[in-house]
Amino acid sequence: MVGLRKPKALFFVVLLVIAISIANAAKDLKEKEDVGIPRNLHEVDHPEKKDAPVGSKIAEKVKGAAASVASAASNASAASAASAASAASAASAGIKGAVAPIGNKLGLKGAAPGGPSIDVKTCGAKGDGKTDDSAAFMDVWKKAIVATTPTTILVPKGDYLVDNLELEGPSKCAITFEMHGNLKAPSAVTTRKPHSGWVNFKKLENFVLNGNGAIFDGQGSVAWKVNDCKQTGKCNNLPINIRLTSLNNSKICGITSTNSKLFHMNIHQCSNVTLQDVHIDAPPESLNTDGIHIGKSIGVTIRGSKIKTGDDCISIGDGTENLLVEGVECGPGHGISIGSLGKYPNEQPVKGITVRKCIIKHTDNGVRIKTWPGSPPGLVSNALFEDITMDNVSLPVLIDQVYCPDGKCKQGPSKVKLENLNFKNIHGTSSTKIAVKLLCSPGCPCENVCLSNINLVSNSKEGAAVSACSNVKPVVTGKMIPAACTEECKPDKKK
Structure with a gap:
């Protein structure tokens, strides 16, 4: 009888060790939840910056318990070892059952940053380009805007043919649009309300749109042949391609708009919006x-x-304030x-317009301000064009207050006031004789x-570059090539 008591006592000791380990693991989990533990894979991908995931800490507790079981089993009889192994197996199974819901709660199956994610393919999108x-995109959007936690919409690799998308809020929580696939518009030319968009946010x-190099293809080549504003006046x-309306504190990054039927992007009534690595790609013949x-x-x-x-x-356009354009390459x-x-x-x-550190190449104009003749009163104030490189540009620096591209304009001077304008550190080449043209309103x-x-x-065969001015007396500092205002400029109907 005495010989059997020791294995039984050892058996209960082993069970006690396992129970204590599980209790400690659960306690750690509760403490981490209370202090806001990372709840998605994106946040735990960098262990040098984040605490170790709860799942790994539980595994460490289990590993310690298993070590205790193994040590005890090595000193027990065969019968006791078998009993200990059986108890450890049962405990392990119990822990696995506990870890699974924890993992789900933490988003360890691919949940989005800060909340759930919704894959457009789970809602029926094919992504085959045909x-x-x-409908699938709109279904996903309807789910996202009512979500009570921040939500990510996932667009896997593929080409998604979509017609007009009205992705409108307000949403209850922040939405991230995570793209790895491309969007493609129908090629047919269909008329819409003026200034409407194909994809509208x-x-x-x-709101965050992470493009990851995604392409918004407007398939506009057919439309360009009928999009002649000068002749029809109906291009609008x-x-x-992409219209951003009433977005606040939002970011758009890593997308390319190509072959839009009209404007590529229109930002209207927005505040504190950043566009980073947003590219535009269309040929010179793509009108308007x-x-x-x-x-x-x-x-x-x-x-x-x-x-x-x-x-x-x-x-x-009008109503734009505190705009920063930086590091842009423009041309054609x-x-x-x-x-x-x-x-x-x-x-x-x-x-408050700032354009700096840009490269402009093979374009009709470089940096310019244009106002219509016979205009109502208006104002442009505090604009800075700085550190600009011009490469074979027709008119690198231009103020044009008689802008009249169609030749059908009102008579009389422009009443748009231009003040506090600074053109600084601009260098490069002009493809015409006139490199600087300041045609202000009389x-x-x-x-x-x-x-x-x-x-x-x-670079013109007409001779050295010149600077032409009208109705302005610029303040000149530093080097000025060509010399300022050596000629009286004349109106030019060129766009």
Whole structure:
């Protein structure tokens, strides 16, 4: 009887060790949940920055318990070892049952950062480039905007044919649109309401679009043949590739818009929105396909973009304030422009525009401000164009206050006031004789225009570069090549 008591006592000791280990593991889990443990794989991918996952800590406890069991078993009789092994197996099974729901709770099966994720393919999207996946995308979006935790929409690799997408909020929590596949528009030319978009993101807070190199293909080559605003005046009823409306504190990164039927991107009534590595790709013959247009928005930042298009690379409309354009490569296209302004009444002022560290090459214009003649009152104030490289640009620096591309304009001077403009550290080559042209309004002369460290050389056979001015007396500092205002400039109807 005495010989049997020791194995039994050892057996209960082993069970006690396992029970204590499980209890400690559960306690650790509870403490980590209370302090906000990482709840997704993205946050635990970097162990040097984050605590070890709860699952691994439980595994360490189990490993310690197993070591205790093995040590005890080695000193026990065969019968006792068998009993200990049976108890350990049962305990292990119990722990696995406990770990599984914990893993699910922590998002260890691929949940999105901060909350659940929804895959468009689970909602029926095919991604074969032929099937209309519009319904699947809208189904996913409807689920995301009502989610009570931050949600990620996953778009796996593939080509998704979608018609008009109205991805509109408000959402209850932040949404991340995580793309690894491409979106493709129907090639057919269909008329829409003016200024409407193909893919629309609207009324969203803290929205993130991670493109990961994704392409928004507008398939616009057929539309360009009928998109002639000069002749028909009806180009605005074609869709803009991507329209951002009423977005706040949001970020768009890593996407490319190609072959849009009209503008590639339109940013309207937004605040604190950043575009990072957003690229535009379309041939020069793509009419009226402005790369990125901003209007009635505050605090927009555009960084690291390459823009090739048939119109303005970036166009800045009325109501734009505190805009930063940095590190953009533009060309082919019509350059980076403020305006056109003054075509419509009650346009809002444009203030605080900074364009810097950009490369503009093989374009019709470089940096320019354009306003219509006979315009209502308006204002452009505090604009800085700095550290710009021009490569074979037709008109590298241009103020044009008689902008009239169709030749059908009102008579009279522009009343859009231009003040506090600074063109600084601009160098490179002009493909025409006129490298700097400041054509200001006789009814509203430009005020406080500064030219600083300009060095532009003409590649034209017409001779050395010149600078032409009208209705402006610029303040010149540093090097100025060509010399400022050596000629009186004349109106030019060129876009």
